[in-house]
Amino acid sequence: MKHFKLxxxxxxxxxxxxxxxxxxxxxxxDTQVQSFTQASLSVPQQxxxxxxxxxxxxxPPINSSKEPLSFISVPAxxxxxxxxxxxxxxxxxxxxxxxxxxxxxxxxxxxISQASxxxxxxxRADMSSGSLMHSKAISPEKIQLLNLDNKSGASKSSxxxxxxxxxxxxxxxxxxxxxxxxxxxxSAKPGKYQLKVSEPLESTSSYLVNVKEKHSPYQLKLTSKIxxxxxxxxxxxxxxxxxxxxxxxxxxSLKHSDGSxxxxxxxxxxxxxxxxxxxxxxxxxxxxxxxxxxIDMQTNVNGTQVIRTVKTAFKQFVPSAKxxxxxxxxxxxxxxASIDFSLDIADEGRFAxxxxxxxxxxxxxxxxxxxxxxxxxxxxDNSTIQLKLDSKLIQSSGLGDPFKLVGLELKDQxxxxxxxxxxxxxxxxxx
Amino acid sequence: MKNYYxxxxxxxxxxxxxxxxxLSYGASGIVFIHGxxxxxxxxxxxxxxxxxxxxxxxxxxxxxxQVINCDFDQYMWDEAAAGCLANQLHxxxxxxxxxxxxxxTHSNGGNIVRWILSNPTWDGRYIDIINATxxxxxxxxxxxxxxxxxxxxxxxVFESTLGWLLGYDSDAVKQQVSWMSYYNSTWLNGxxxxxxxxxxxxxxxxSDVDSAIWDGDSYCGGYQYQVALETTQNWLDDCSDGFxxxxxxTAAGTVWFTDKQKTAxxxxxxxxxxxxxxxxxxxxxRNHI
Numbered sequence: 001m002k003h004f005k006l007x008x009x010x011x012x013x014x015x016x017x018x019x020x021x022x023x024x025x026x027x028x029x030d031t032q033v034q035s036f037t038q039a040s041l042s043v044p045q046q047x048x049x050x051x052x053x054x055x056x057x058x059x060p061p062i063n064s065s066k067e068p069l070s071f072i073s074v075p076a077x078x079x080x081x082x083x084x085x086x087x088x089x090x091x092x093x094x095x096x097x098x099x100x101x102x103x104x105x106x107x108x109x110x111x112i113s114q115a116s117x118x119x120x121x122x123x124r125a126d127m128s129s130g131s132l133m134h135s136k137a138i139s140p141e142k143i144q145l146l147n148l149d150n151k152s153g154a155s156k157s158s159x160x161x162x163x164x165x166x167x168x169x170x171x172x173x174x175x176x177x178x179x180x181x182x183x184x185x186x187s188a189k190p191g192k193y194q195l196k197v198s199e200p201l202e203s204t205s206s207y208l209v210n211v212k213e214k215h216s217p218y219q220l221k222l223t224s225k226i227x228x229x230x231x232x233x234x235x236x237x238x239x240x241x242x243x244x245x246x247x248x249x250x251x252x253s254l255k256h257s258d259g260s261x262x263x264x265x266x267x268x269x270x271x272x273x274x275x276x277x278x279x280x281x282x283x284x285x286x287x288x289x290x291x292x293x294x295i296d297m298q299t300n301v302n303g304t305q306v307i308r309t310v311k312t313a314f315k316q317f318v319p320s321a322k323x324x325x326x327x328x329x330x331x332x333x334x335x336x337a338s339i340d341f342s343l344d345i346a347d348e349g350r351f352a353x354x355x356x357x358x359x360x361x362x363x364x365x366x367x368x369x370x371x372x373x374x375x376x377x378x379x380x381d382n383s384t385i386q387l388k389l390d391s392k393l394i395q396s397s398g399l400g401d402p403f404k405l406v407g408l409e410l411k412d413q414x415x416x417x418x419x420x421x422x423x424x425x426x427x428x429x430x431x
Numbered sequence: 432m433k434n435y436y437x438x439x440x441x442x443x444x445x446x447x448x449x450x451x452x453x454l455s456y457g458a459s460g461i462v463f464i465h466g467x468x469x470x471x472x473x474x475x476x477x478x479x480x481x482x483x484x485x486x487x488x489x490x491x492x493x494x495x496x497q498v499i500n501c502d503f504d505q506y507m508w509d510e511a512a513a514g515c516l517a518n519q520l521h522x523x524x525x526x527x528x529x530x531x532x533x534x535x536t537h538s539n540g541g542n543i544v545r546w547i548l549s550n551p552t553w554d555g556r557y558i559d560i561i562n563a564t565x566x567x568x569x570x571x572x573x574x575x576x577x578x579x580x581x582x583x584x585x586x587x588v589f590e591s592t593l594g595w596l597l598g599y600d601s602d603a604v605k606q607q608v609s610w611m612s613y614y615n616s617t618w619l620n621g622x623x624x625x626x627x628x629x630x631x632x633x634x635x636x637x638s639d640v641d642s643a644i645w646d647g648d649s650y651c652g653g654y655q656y657q658v659a660l661e662t663t664q665n666w667l668d669d670c671s672d673g674f675x676x677x678x679x680x681t682a683a684g685t686v687w688f689t690d691k692q693k694t695a696x697x698x699x700x701x702x703x704x705x706x707x708x709x710x711x712x713x714x715x716x717r718n719h720i
Contacts, residue, residue: 062508063553071551071558076627088612094582094666118665120582165662172703173659173673177583181662210582214665226613288506290610311581313609315617352552371626375552411617413553416508418617 035331035430041323041408042424047083050410050420051319055230056346058318061414062287063350066377070388073371081356081407083423089223092310093216095296097209098124101135101201107194109148110211111298111305115188116162117213119145119195120170122179124206135205137178140164142199145182149191160188179210190304211307217243220308222295227418230283230318236274239295241308248299254278255311257289264293283316287415291316317417321345321378323410329428335394336403336428339387343410348379353387355408355425359399366404369397375413403428457530459565460495461487461720462520466538466573466706467606469502477537482708486535489717497523503539507546507614508553516543517556524563532560533720534567537706538675539606541572541632542619545683548628549620566631568687568716571672571705574622574634575679576611578666608679621683632684635712637672638691639699640664648698651709660701674702687719 044050099108110119121143123135141164144157162183170179195209224237239250252264252275264275275293284291294311324342331337341353354373358366372387387405394403408425411418463483465473474483478498487496501515523529536544544567547557621628642649642657649657660673670677677689690700694710705712 065554067555069552069555069558071561073551073629079626082624085616088609088616090609118662122583163662165659169655169659170662171659172653172656173579173663175579175583175663181665183662183665212582212666226616290613292609311609313607313613315613354552373552416618 032332033334037329037331037428037430038326039329039426039428040325041327041422041426045423048420048422049086050422051229051322053231054320054322054344054346055318057287057320057349057412057415059285059287059415061349062416063413064377065350068374068376070372070374070386072373072388072390072393074393075356075368075371077368079368081423084409084418084421085226087223088226088312088314089221090310090312091219091221092308093214093219094210094212095307095309096211099207099209100203101197101205101207102203104138104195104197104207105201107144107146107196108209110193110195110209111191111307112184112188112193112211112213113190113218113301113304113306114213114216115184115190116186117184117188117211118181119184120175120179120181120210120212121195121197122177122208122210124208135202135207137167138180138197138201138207139199140166140180140182142197143180143182144194144196144198145184146194146196147189147191148194149189160185160193162186192305218301218306218308220295220297220310222293222310222312224293224312225314227315227317228277228291230316233277233282234274235277235293235314236269236272237293237295238272239297241297241299241301241306244299244301244306246299246301248297250295250297253294253296254281255292255294256281256284257291258284258286260285283318290314315417317412317415317419319419320347320349320412320415321351321410321419323408323420327426331430332391334401334430335391336389336430337391338389339405339426339428341385341387343378343383343385345378345380345383348377350375350377350413351385352411352413353385353409354411355387355405357389357394358404358406359394359397360402361399366406367397367399369394369399369403401429458495458528459490459492459531459533460497460523460527460529461490461533461535462497462499462523464499464516464534464536464540464544465501465503466536466540467503469504470500473500474498477706479707482706482713485708485713486716486720489720490533495527495529499540501543503543507543508550513543513546514554514556517547517554517560520560521556524559529563531565532563533565535570535716536567536572537570538702539573541567541569541574541634541683542606542611542614544569545572545574545619545621545628545632548630548632549618549626561629564630566633566720567628567684568633568635568720569684570635570712571637571675571680571700571702572634572683573606573675573679574611574615574684575676575682576606576608577675577679578608579663579674580606580610581608582666611679615682619683623682628684633687634680634684635687635700635705635716636677636680636689637675637700637702637705638670638677638689640671640673640701641699648696648710652701652703652707656703657701660703672700672702672705688715 252266290313298307328340352375405426410420465477502511505512640660668676691697698710
């Protein structure tokens with residue numbers, strides 16, 4: 001390993017990570033010529049985003065460290081900067097439904113759209129009595145699955161079930177929620193089935209039934225934004241069910257990471273869907289975790305009922321800071337040494353800034369030199385973040401003026417949120 | 432104030448031969464970082480002594496090893512998760528003067544390590560760890576999350592507010608696919624269209640589960656695990672180790688190998704087996720490092 005490392009150092013030094021943690025600003029030597037320039041951030045381009053009006057976050061920050069930290073590294077030569085994604089898609093070939101113990105004893109109706117589907121029954125907890133009641137696990141041998149479409153004797157439960165797994169077995173595989181599962185036979189036909197538990201269950205007990213139809217041709221795809229400002233009152237998303245042109249009326253709900261959960265009013269909106277975010281519980285009560293939007297739908301495709309549940313996560317954030325337009329660059333011997341950014345903030349917090357420095361080669365093309373990132377606890381009296389540069393890295397790159405700062409990102413480490421991004425942020429010229 | 436300006440700046444490498452001094456006087460070390468769960472004795476309860484003792488022979492100083500015990504049921508940035516890992520790594524690095532650190536991770540442990548490597552300005556401890564790290568060998572990392580986490584967390588308010596579910600609940604919803612997508616796009620490096628991790632992140636992929644009762648290979652790590660993992664494969668792509676899809680395992684870093692390419696008898700590595708001395712996995716890693 002040592003030899004490997006030394007070879008890396010001597011033979012391919014450009015691939016090495018370089019780093020510095022500098023809590024002080026080293027005073028330039030007397031012989032070095034120091035100068036300062038001021039410039040404005042470039043006009044935003046497509047894919048850029050930022051905060052327009054700063055707002056005070058009300059929640060305690062996740063990261064309240066007061067330690068100023070800086071780090072410089074050399075990106076991989078193959079790395080090309082691209083704007084961060086604005087949306088995320090999730091697909092689903094399954095659905096969930098919550099039922100009571102009584103319903104399971106009486107038998108619930110399930111729509112199955114293909115053979116070899118998997119059905120999992122997971123006990124839930126209940127606090128309706130004022131104390132925690134943990135519904136009991138179900139022994140898989142007590143589960144029956146009857147085909148309601150088949151009026152002949154062929155609807156026997158055993159013929160519809162290929163295999164079963166008990167809670168202990170599933171727990172060893174990571175499904176540690178006391179659930180039981182059965183896999184349907186490959187000969188089981190699509191249609192209506194009755195799921196019934198012969199073991200007596202508490203009437204108030206609650207169970208989540210998960211029907212997974214692996215490889216189903218009917219996949220529900222949900223595409224929505226990855227980040228939503230606290231100032232936004234609506235959320236737009238797209239829905240599409242593969243291999244179907246049937247209209248359907250979905251329902252939507254919002255779930256925060258703290259477990260708060262509520263139904264949303266949903267309306268069609270120019271080929272998409274839109275929900276109004278609620279007045280109450282509009283924002284999570286913790287900076288930890290993400291919010292989720294969950295969509296439930298059912299439709300009939302060629303005589304087969306298809307039910308789907310899909311959800312995706314997004315970050316709800318308070319627009320807590322924005323960069324001011326004017327930035328100051330310090331130069332040493334004609335090489336940029338550091339760049340100071342002033343931030344507008346509504347309250348103190350820990351913010352992080354990062355960007356890439358490029359230089360110009362002999363052909364006039366931009367080439368990557370380094371990535372620089374800094375974070376600090378900012379106050380209303382001191383809201384400046386300095387991005388440090390490394391003169392030796394710049395010199396050894398052989399690249400020259402004009403230098404550019406690209407991929408400029410501002411994050412709020414207290415909220416775990418990206419606040420702004422600018423692809424072409426700044427052109428650095430000494431004169 | 433302290434000045435931690437590191438003597439490993441690339442520019443200094445070029446200009447001064449003195450830069451080799453720290454490397455010459457440092458040492459190699461290896462750490463074993465478990466996956467999801469609150470571990471107190473992961474050497475025995477998660478890994479196995481056989482696996483650890485075999486793999487650590489691959490470094491020049493086999494005694495320089497550490498087995499991590501932290502609570503990876505928490506959010507990855509939580510003090511109980513990344514903070515605990517950073518403390519244990521930092522202590523190990525300082526006490527052994529490690530400047531050539533190999534990290535062996537399994538499953539969600541790879542995400543906690545990626546968090547540290549990706550966020551040097553989050554915590555001052557992270558920078559020293561990044562500087563000391565030579566490479567990460569990520570066994571079945573859950574880089575893209577797992578649909579199984581979505582399956583468990585689906586549903587009503589109950590499981591989140593009451594926290595009686597173990598493993599995925601409490602704050603451990605991190606491995607849901609959509610959650611990991613957000614973290615990968617914003618806070619974690621190494622995935623497509625994101626900055627690299629700066630250090631090699633080599634992935635071993637588990638691609639299938641064997642649970643034939645007549646096949647002795649199905650018993651490595653426990654036959655009951657194999658049977659269960661075959662059930663959970665129903666929630667996953669056809670290429671999976673019973674807990675993670677291959678696409679999730681390969682979402683970050685570079686693939687070192689997919690199980691059957693190198694394992695003894697071309698056996699697949701289930702998620703249970705990819706942290707044990709099954710099918711020469713231990714010797715493959717030992718020889719690789």
